[in-house]
Amino acid sequence: MIELTYKQTEALDLLEDKTTREVYYGGAAGGAKSFLGCYWQLKNRFKYPKSRGFIGRAHFKTLKDTTLKTMFEVQEMMNLKRGIHW
Secondary structure (H helix, E strand, O other), X not given: OOOOOHHHHHHHHHHHOOOOOOOOOOOOOOOOHHHHHHHHXXXXXXXXXXXXXXXXXXXXXXXXXXXXXXXXXXXHHOOOOOOOOO
């Protein structure tokens, strides 16, 4: 089970409401921004079957070394099997 912080829950609510058009969620390293982004992307893939999502970083190495690692951690916390096409 995934437990989000108050700030993450607040941001997720804004991401999923019908009126908010942009959400800015920043902070220092270790603030769980990537965690929330990965969680939201996975959640949306189940909510909208056959949809696609995107997470980008300025450099591919950073994406692979940090964000993809976080994606696998979130996937495991959601009890999802590896094997999703990346």
